[in-house]
Amino acid sequence: MKLTIIPTLKFFTENDEPIDPVLFALLRYLQNDHKLTKAAEHADISYRHAWNILKKWNERLGKSLVTQSKGQGTQLTELGEKFVWAENLIEAHLTPSISSLTSTINLEINGLLGENENLLRIHASHGYAIDVIPNLDQGDNTIDIKYMGSAEAIEDLMNDQCEVAGFHICTHPLIRQKIGSKHYLALAQTNYIIIRMVLRKQGFITQKNNPKDIYNLSDLFKSDVEFINRQKSAGTRILLDELLDTSGFDKNKINGYNNEEYTHTAVAAHVASGAADIGFGIEYAARKFNLDFIPIISEQYVLACKQESMEKEGIKALIENIKSHKFAEKICQLAGYQLDSVGTLVTAKNFLT
Numbered sequence: 293m294k295l296t297i298i299p300t301l302k303f304f305t306e307n308d309e310p311i312d313p314v315l316f317a318l319l320r321y322l323q324n325d326h327k328l329t330k331a332a333e334h335a336d337i338s339y340r341h342a343w344n345i346l347k348k349w350n351e352r353l354g355k356s357l358v359t360q361s362k363g364q365g366t367q368l369t370e371l372g373e374k375f376v377w378a379e380n381l382i383e384a385h386l387t388p389s390i391s392s393l394t395s396t397i398n399l400e401i402n403g404l405l406g407e408n409e410n411l412l413r414i415h416a417s418h419g420y421a422i423d424v425i426p427n428l429d430q431g432d433n434t435i436d437i438k439y440m441g442s443a444e445a446i447e448d449l450m451n452d453q454c455e456v457a458g459f460h461i462c463t464h465p466l467i468r469q470k471i472g473s474k475h476y477l478a479l480a481q482t483n484y485i486i487i488r489m490v491l492r493k494q495g496f497i498t499q500k501n502n503p504k505d506i507y508n509l510s511d512l513f514k515s516d517v518e519f520i521n522r523q524k525s526a527g528t529r530i531l532l533d534e535l536l537d538t539s540g541f542d543k544n545k546i547n548g549y550n551n552e553e554y555t556h557t558a559v560a561a562h563v564a565s566g567a568a569d570i571g572f573g574i575e576y577a578a579r580k581f582n583l584d585f586i587p588i589i590s591e592q593y594v595l596a597c598k599q600e601s602m603e604k605e606g607i608k609a610l611i612e613n614i615k616s617h618k619f620a621e622k623i624c625q626l627a628g629y630q631l632d633s634v635g636t637l638v639t640a641k642n643f644l645t
Contacts, residue, residue: 296394305352315345315357319368319376322358323582326365373582377564380581384557391423395436410434412606414595415449416458417442417527418555420576421490421593421629424622428613433606441525443475446596450478455601456610460492460527461644462591467534472644475530480644485602487595488636489614493628494531495588497560497571497578504569507586509539512546512570519548520559520568528556531591532572575628585628592632596640611635 303311314335321331332342350356357372368376399411410433416422418439426435440448442459449457461476462468472480498506504517512519522529536543543549548568553559557580559571564581578585601607613619615635623629 309352311349312345314342315349316375316379318342318345319357319372320379322366323368323373323376326367328360328366331366377561377581380557381561381565384555384561387423387555387557391426392438395426395438398434399436410604410606411436412456412604412610413454414438414456414458415440415445415454416456416595417445417460417593419458419460419492419574419593420626421492421623422458424619425610425613428616428618430613431609433609435606435610441523442527442530443525446476446479449484449596449598450482455597455604455607457596458593459596460531460591460593462494462531462589463491464589467531467538467589469645470538471530471534474534476640476644479596480641482640483599484596484640485599486638486640486643487597487611487614488592488633488638489595489631490593490623490634491590491630491632492593493575493585493587493590494528494573495575496586497563497573498584498586499563499566499569500582500584502584502586506570509536509541509588513541515547517547517570518568519546519551520562520571521549521552522556522559522572523552523554526554527591528573531589535589576626579627587628594643602637 302313305311314337317335318328318331321334322328325331328342329339332339335342346358350358353371355371356369357375358366358368360366412433412435414422414425414435414437416437416439422437426437438454445454445457445459448454459476461471496506498504504514505511506514506517511517521532533543551568553562553571556573556577559573560577560581560583562568563571563583572588575585575587595610597607619634620631623631
């Protein structure tokens with residue numbers, strides 16, 4: 293048995309008047325496409341109904357959510373952009389927790405139903421590719437996935453707190469060797485297998501049109517630039533620390549370097565709010581908030597497990613799932629992601645050293 297949790301967000305005005313959820317669907321679509329006819333189709337309503345919803349809330353709020361002009365279609369105003377940002381911000385903070393809670397609840401219920409015989413525990417750095425896996429057909433297997441930093445996930449794997457760990461490591465040989473030696477050396481010296489999955493781009497998430505002209509690491513040290521970081525155990529934070537150290541930069545001189553968020557999406561939401569000028573993360577998170585992205589480096593997101601676990605039905609099913617056409621389709625929809633010899637097995641020693 294599998295329970296799926298889909299939280300419903302409800303917004304109300306100060307007069308307790310509910311805001312039609314269709315409004316948010318229209319605004320989300322218009323942010324990228326600017327065509328009200330297509331936004332209405334996407335929301336499964338008529339053009340007239342869509343325009344009436346926008347007109348109603350323009351009047352209720354006393355300020356326009358959209359503007360229309362010949363040749364440019366329907367554009368979001370600053371207020372319209374802020375509505376989309378608010379919804380994305382909530383999603384950024386809730387999604388990892390809800391995913392982990394869903395796994396925990398299913399684990400407990402299936403335990404009482406006697407359906408946890410083929411349980412596969414995955415502890416992983418949060419990412420959009422790993423998010424796809426629980427939604428694939430698991431057959432008779434049950435997946436319990438918990439999100440944490442890459443270093444924490446690997447530590448849990450080595451302490452038998454899970455069967456699979458998900459983490460990422462950059463493709464640059466020098467940085468890869470340093471990160472591998474510093475954080476993942478114990479994994480490479482033992483009998484572990486790496487399951488290859490995807491490549492993704494890491495880089496600067498900046499405000500639209502990159503107003504502070506941030507293009508390389510040295511630009512982070514500008515006095516008028518405010519940074520938002522990931523938590524210390526996150527693979528993205530580990531990567532950025534190593535990039536700065538290798539380049540001879542003192543990261544403590546970056547404004548806001550000790551300000552932390554716990555997901556890529558939360559970092560992007562922070563930048564979109566104007567609370568920071570820049571963050572370091574993945575392209576998909578930047579695009580989700582209609583922000584600019586400057587690629588800096590590529591990295592592999594992989595799964596790791598013990599050699600003796602390879603015969604478990606849950607891991608066999610996991611490998612088949614990530615090699616499936618459905619998984620490939622989902623990855624192709626994620627900006628900045630691509631398949632990377634998905635499902636190929638390599639020893640941790642050969643992968644990390």
